[in-house]
Amino acid sequence: MKKITDAGERELLLLGLLRRREMHGYQLSDFLETHLGMFFDLKKATAYNLLGKMEKVGWVTSREEKEGRRPVRRVFAISPEGESIFQDLLRRVLPRYEFPAFPANVPILFLDALSSGEKMDLLKERRGEVEKCLGALGLHLDHVPHPLLDHRRRILQAELDWLGVLIEGAEKK
């Protein structure tokens, strides 16, 4: 229920970020969590792991850097080979689409274990959650229009419509 696709999206992500400017690991993972965390799930420890592996195969290089009295840190940069991998991955991943898993839909399989009334209550509660997500999104959309935000809005709207139909169906029974 975990693995959705792995055509190298994580590597693409890290390489793409390093392509903009070199960064040390903490900077990278902090950026991932604070700016991209709502879209992609790549934890700090995993990022470090990937950076290590990519360094081993020569896609990125690193150097130690000492600044002020802070502890030394390793600054990562993309290598020419990494750039070529990036270009390749980008063209390989972008045109593919595979339907992702929606583990949260497991309970839909077992709706008949619930009474009609309780089923409706729980579905409505879920609809409320989706609406909350959409609401939170509205704030972002005003400030920075972005394809990924638009994507999210459309997916959430689809969820909402679907739940509406489900609830209707449960109601008329």
Add this chain to the structure above:
Amino acid sequence: MKKITDAGERELLLLGLLRRREMHGYQLSDFLETHLGMFFDLKKATAYNLLGKMEKVGWVTSREEKEGRRPVRRVFAISPEGESIFQDLLRRVLPRYEFPAFPANVPILFLDALSSGEKMDLLKERRGEVEKCLGALGLHLDHVPHPLLDHRRRILQAELDWLGVLIEGAEKK
């Protein structure tokens, strides 16, 4: 980029299946792969692992069974405690919603690394993939209408619309 939610959906899935009838591990995982594989991703080895853990905590029981000259196999059944966990999980998972990760959208971050023309071509190729998914779905929908299939259709349609807008935007440039 892997973990999307874990409120116990996998356990809920296995318990829910065992609730319908007892099954041995192979039967379960085979059913998962052939009938639910398009919706949920739970590999055989993972299912066995989970069954083992659920047995250890008493949510399921197992007995050995010998049939004909086949090798013995372990038949799993849900226990009363498992049933109560199932009921609890169902009510806990159903009302929640968390936006899933779409790792396939990573390349969207880096569209500006592509020329306008190539970008369009690749986006159109992806749109083709989504259309293929929708087409494949049509076949199923005729036979067995199911909320999960409807969900999938709506999500795919949202993807399609979104890609349409992206492509338009790239075109008019």
Add this chain to the structure above:
DNA sequence: GATAGACTAGTCAAGATCGACTAGAATGAT
């Protein structure tokens, strides 16, 4: 009646993942 291929029923080692932890530096509050 021999060989090939698919089906049954699982196991296991290798690798991936992440929560929790460390430890020093800077900042803010009292």
Add this chain to the structure above:
DNA sequence: ATCATTCTAGTCGATCTTGACTAGTCTATC
């Protein structure tokens, strides 16, 4: 000045996941 917090920068162990493998059975074909 002192204490508590937060920030920086990363590491590590425990757990989770799965591709590949084993090993026996049945089925069909030539």
